[in-house]
Amino acid sequence: MRTWTPPAVPELPGEGVAPRLFNTATGRLEHPAIPEGRATLYVCGITPYDATHLGHAFTYLAFDVLQRAWRDAGLDVVYAQNITDIDDPLLERANDTGVDWRQLADEQIGLYRSDMHRMGMIPPQHFVAVTEQIDEIAAGVDRLREIGLAYPVPTEGAAGDDLYFDTAGAERATQWRLGDVAPYDRETMERFSAERGGDPDRPGKRDPLDPLLWRAAREGEPSWETVLGEGRPGWHIECSVIATDALGSAFTVQGGGADLVFPHHEYTAAHATALSGTPLAHAYCHAGLVGYHGHKMSKSRGNLVFVSKLLNGGADPSAIRLGLLAHHYRSEWEWRDGDLGVAARRLDAWKAGLERASADPANATAVLAQLRAALANDLDTPVMLAILDAALDRGVDRPELIADAVEALLGVRLVEREPVAP
Template sequence: MRTWTPPNVPRLPGEGIVPKLFNTASGRLEYPAIAEGRALLYVCGITPYDATHLGHAFTYLTFDLMQRAWRDAGIETVYAQNITDIDDPLLERAAATGVDWRDLADEQIGLFRSDMHRMGMIPPEHYVAVTEQIDEIAAAVRELMELGLAYSVPTEGVEGEDVYFDTDAAERASQWRLGDVAPYDRALMLRLSAERGGDPERPGKRNPLDPLLWRAARPGEPTWESVVGAGRPGWHIECSVIATRALGGAFTVQGGGSDLVFPHHEYTAAHATAISGTPLAHAYCHAGLVSYEGHKMSKSRGNLVFVSKLLNGTHSVPAADPSAIRLGLLAHHYRSEWEWHDADLDIATRRLDAWRTGVRRAGQDPASAHAVVQQLRAALANDLDTPVMLAILDAALDRGVDDPELVESAVLALLGVEV
């Protein structure tokens, strides 16, 4: 799958600081393992039926910043991202709107690419759709069956059988343990499984938490012939396969929104570890969820704020500067849960205007641009602390700086904001 044109990321003098990041799995700030000067990052991509709202943008901005921090510290980055272009929500939206699911996916993927490019996001080197790796995913399911870590469940009215991952067998046979990624109790896991695509009440399963690996063909659904019969992949196995094929095992960071901690990232790690014998990633980093009008942004509530609409404007609202949208998001720490208000864009636009004026201000006692850059680097290295970075720039640009070009380059390189 083609990606988008990368943004300009200036090289700053000196060297940045390797960031310390919060690992959801351990509950601690850590330096994720980086081998041979290369940080390997996998971030779960969109299911292309409602791209790109501000919740998406906040998540991908988080991992854009992470890469900027690594690169500034002299570390090469390799970034992989999937597209879940075959899944129940996509099929349901296509059926509800009378659009072919492939056309809907293509349209939304194109919109997402455009939004990411306009927002100045660093693109992945590996941008892979699930439908591009059906054979590889089916082969992984077959391998889990041969290892005794997956089993079939008969499905009434369907010729084939659904295939499920055996949680208990995987715990006995591999180094993965349930809760390695998501340190939750069982009651919460069961609730989240039911809310997030699982089927804990399904008869015939050995453990209510066992996730679906392969869905046998149903009438009227897209299907592929494979080594495990006709059907299509389950949710988590797709990322296990795409991530490990792109980056190998034990890569630096697995990332996504906090709603992916369980079951998705837990079982993505489980599948990969069960097959390879090595952990999926050294650290699991998650962005907080963004609300609007008192609720998490979701299509069902009709409260999504779309990036494309902000960028394009409407008859009553002018088009937003991409840097202003970034600033509106950067005002919140990436791990925080917060609510977007319509006024946030106005506030961010005023801040951007003030910075653009301030960077050219000839003050009587200008701030040292080199000192500002080091302060920015230190804040970014402290678990991507963007609110502190914005406060540093507010103070410095209100006073004026002795090297405007250096500060302009630093703001663009570290925050992706053009002043």
């Protein structure tokens, strides 16, 4: 699938260091393994029916900043992202609006791509729609069936049986254990499963937490003919196959929003470990959820703030980035209507600071070192913003270096540059 034109990323003198990151799976700050100077990142993409709200943007911005940190540390970066362009929420929205599901997906993917480009996000090298890899995903499910980790559940009114993953069997046969990624107790897991696309109460399953691997074809639903017969894949196996096909096993970071920790990332790791014999990723990193009007942004509540609406209303993309970067990527927080104005004023103050004459300017080289140190400490962007507030309020001795550093590390543009050729 086509991505979007990458932003210009200025080169900076010297090098930063690869950041230590909070690993959800261990509950510790760690330096993920990066063999041979090649950092690999997989971030779960959108289901294209409500793109792109600020909750999405906050997550993708976190991992955009991570890529910038790795690149500044002299690492090669390979980034993969999927698009879940066949799933129940998409089909439900298409049915509710009377739009063909493929048309809805195409429109929303186009909007998402435009939003990411306008926001200056570094695009993935591998941008893969689920519908582009149906056969590969089905082959993965077939392999799980061959090794005894997929079992059928009788399904009335379908073209065959649905297939489910055997959690207990996987614990016996592989090095994965339930809870390896998600730090939750059983009761919480069952609640999250019910809330986040699972079906813990379905009769015929061996364990309420066992996730769907393959949904047999139903009348009126899209399906594909594969080695498993007609049907479509479950959610978690999609990312297992797409991620490992793009990056191999044991890649550096699996990323996404905090609501993906369970069941999605837990079972993505389980499926991948069962298929490859090795863990999926060295670290699992998650961005906090963004609220609006007292609740997490969600389609069901209708409390979404769309990036495209802000941009089309005249918002500077760098101001939106600053409004999000003011919060640490792991924090849960609430967007307020005045936040964009605060960020725009900060952006204007920084631009003015580049022009400020000072009898005692801040040393730009020292400021860059401070920025790199904050970035290396679990992507601490609020501290980076505070460092820049102080330096630019005082004035700096090399404003061009600070402008380059802000754009390279934070993706915030303080000076006009020539556009990047597509």
